[in-house]
Amino acid sequence: MENSMTKPQPVIDADSIQFWEGCKNNQLLIQKCLNCSKHIFYPRIVCPHCTSEKIEWIESSGKGKIYSFTIARRPGGPAFKAEVPYAVALVDLEEGVRIMSNIINTDVDQIKCEQEVEVVFVKNGEITYPMFQPAANS
């Protein structure tokens, strides 16, 4: 049985392998449709805007704004018990896609909607996660 104290690790698949590999190299990779030019997250085999299969990977600037967030006062599973309170947010990247992650390196009670943030990579076991911290210039 899985140890309930082990944080849930992504089960990497054919859609996501480049994304998680990118994180390992400290690159936030997202997709861009070559047909309609829109950006895509999470990664897919067809564009959700136009169903084109002509999709390329690009590196995001890693800069964005917090669309919304919550502070978990109770853990999202036993493995997160030691970390409460922690912030989970939806970040709107400059490229126009939204990604869920944690906001770290800040006092959680100072976090606000529309706050500018930047990506920071955090290694945990085999997986490197894209997380966000307040932008250096803000």
Place this chain on the structure above:
Amino acid sequence: MSIKRSAAIVGVGDVELENGKVAGGKSVLQIQAIAAKRALDDAGLTKDDVDGMFVAGLWGLPGVGSFPSVVMSEYLGINPKFTDSTQIGGSAFEAHVGHAAAAIKAGLCEVALILYGSTQRSEKSRSLAGRPPTLTAQYETPFGLPSPAGSYAMAANRHMHEYGTTAEDLAEIAVATRKWAQLNPDAMMKDSLTINDVLNSPMICDPLHLLDCCLVTDGAGALVIVSPDRVKDCRKKPVWVLGQGESHSHWSIQAMPDLTVTSAAISGKTAFEMAGVTHDEIDFVQIYDSFTITVLLTLESLGFCKRGEGGDFVKNQRTAPGGDFPMNTNGGGLSYAHPGMYGIFLLIEAVRQLRNECGERQVQDAKIGLVNGTGGTLSSTSVVILGRD
């Protein structure tokens, strides 16, 4: 072509709970069978009349629970001509009503049974934590978002940011709903509740407090829905399906286009247009209340008030007994019961109101009611408008 008045609900059934649990340690199959029997008795029909089966659930997954309409048909000894295990979360049963009415209208079945049950409280199985994050969950679960409260909390935070909605506004909903529960002998939570009680309850996921969140209970419910030709065979007066709509905007909360608008904007519009009624003609509403914010967003999305005005709309206990907008008259998921996928209980309460069976909590002279189900993380919605003769 529309399904307006092409089918009527003629039977409802549920099971007793003791402190939110089914009595006697009954299994999830047993309580569904009891609810089904009661709904059929209520209608004056038997299981041999049933030729359409509509079942959704979270039990037995992975395994037999992947085939809920098949398993429950076997358990009850039913061989349907129409089968539907549509699973879109808490709104599944409002969708089932529409699907059943469409199947009846098309002549594919005449007597449909809609069924749900859960023993999640007895089994302490509500938490979704511990499942490996596969497919779309891999982009969310590793970040520890408490599910589902965290997603609803993010919606609440965004609504507060855009419109200045307050925690007090949300608490109004919890308090009004509790007042209805106090009139319902079957409700789990009957202690009096104030806005300060809600605000002083432990924070779960900012800005949602414990008392902004629904209960975790067991429960089972069933509906029998028949063609106009079969209505005359039934014991109870029909409650007609006047309109129904369904939609979904996303699965992962990350993909919800606007955290302040649910797809009830679409499912509600479809249902209102089909029914040919206006908002002013609705005598009561049963709005899925997984969280207080779910209600506020849904009222706006359904067009009962403008976007951003939900807080003002529910102020001064407007939705409580005696207010001019009766809502969640059984005490809701917040104070009556919430067995995982609550949508069927919204329909059962609406039918009882339209039959004038609600005793102390009866909405006087109720003729038309609106039911909204919401499933997933604000993901799916279905709206049913019901009316009596």
